[in-house]
Amino acid sequence: MAIQRQLHDQPLASADTPLASSILIFFTIETSAKHILGNMAHQDPISISESALPLNVPLAELRTQNQNKRLVAGVAIVAKSSPDSTAMKLLLIRRASTEDVYPLMYEIPGGGAEDEDDSIIATAVREVKEETGLTIVRILQSFEGFEYATRKGRAIQFNFMAEVEGGLDAEVKLNPSEHEDYAWVGPDDDLSKYPMTESMLTVVNNALAIIRNREHDPSTAA
Secondary structure (H helix, E strand, O other): OOOEEOOOOOOOOOOOOOOOOOOOOEOOOOOEEEEOOOOOOOOOOEEEEHHHHHHOOOHHHHHHHOOOOEEEEEEEEEEEOOOOOOOEEEEEEEEOOOOOOOOOOEEOOEEEOOOOOOOHHHHHHHHHHHHHOOOEEEEEEEEEEEEEEEOOEEEEEEEEEEEEOOHHHOOOOOOOOOEEEEEEEOOOOOHHHOOOOHHHHHHHHHHHHHHHHHHHOHHHHO
């Protein structure tokens, strides 16, 4: 997997949510496959797209492939505007005012892998649950990872686009120590209302471009 390397040494986001700097390339979604995520017996099986299946490997294996690097998952959560519509929205969450790095800035959910996670996809599912209270039911696609520097050393992030149970009507329950507001945005919304880093704006614009393609070509949403 091609990895983009960030050359600067300053932290790009907090240690728990280092999502601020990235240039991401989205893959076209292919056919879906059903997979159960390790020890997550409390949750029904989720659907994982073919593009994301190569990342559904034991976390230990991924750590071996990326030694001395912290593994991170980022998740672009999307939902249909209505059950019969192809229009979709993207979830942004706003960092708490008490955060040391990028307070009150918007971002996508995500965070670092923990030993309890069976895979980086399990990390994505857990982080979304912890940060938003939402339950991922489908990994729509993966998008290209990137590498960057933090105060704790190098980190590498793996990214996913996902749907959650309940879609747009699901109740978002933020962890107030990390995030204090959220917004669902679409391709035609004014992003200037949602302050974010330049790199995160690139991420969001890329995600919205994928949403726009799905709206114009419903076959890509299969």
